[in-house]
Amino acid sequence: MIFLFQACGNNKKEVVAKKDIVETKKEVAKGSQEKPENIFKLTEDNAIAFFYDYKENLKETGVRLETSFGLIDIELFDNVPYHKANFIYLAKKGYFNGTYFHRIVKGFIIQGGNADNEATANKRKEIGRYLLPPDTRKGHKHDRGVISMPSSENDNPHKLASPYEFFIVVTSPGSYHLDGDYTPFGYVKTGMEVVDLINKQEVEAGDWPLKNIYIFKATAY
Secondary structure, three states: OOOOEEOOOOOOOOEEOHHHHHHHHHHHHHHHHOOOOOOOOEOOOOHHHHHHHHHHHOOOOEEEEEEOOEEEEEEEOOOOHHHHHHHHHHHHOOOOOOEEEEEEEOOOEEEEEEOOOHHHHHHHHHHEOOOEOOOOOOOOOOEOOEEEEOEOOOOOOOOOEOOOOEEEEOOOOEOHHHEOOEEEEEEEEEOHHHHHHHHOOOEOHHHOEOOOOEEEEEEEO
């Protein structure tokens, strides 16, 4: 409650402006009845429709990752529209900033987009909880340097993709046993030497690197 006072002479008592108090009460009551602003979040129900519209106005074709070991430029496939739109959307939302390459399987893949910190968990909570359907019949294979999207492991017989994470194939010429189960949605345009260097880092149990390998920033271009 806000009180306003008026001076009625040097030695007189301060008088509360009752009219102003009444008006303040009305404003407080009015504000308490207003509904909080709706914050958009992606869900299982709205994600596909959202990315269908989002892709129509996309001018960006790729994403640059600034990592602990250097730059990786990723060009995205046009004919995998939902996965492309998702990756660009998350990059522009700043989701990948401060995440890690959190899994390294020697001679196979490096996987990024997660981190064991509160900031990353909060970003996921703000953006929403959703999965993407696989899109595996566009002719793209898991060649060396291809970026693909892992599937969620929990109760997921249809291999729906976990939208916040990705992996890059290191195997030469490729890891073709992954074809049909996971969705390739782009390739490393420049920076494959950085991918190889990351793949050589020491790991502990669970393929987690001994030292954090940061994605400092992701920028759509």
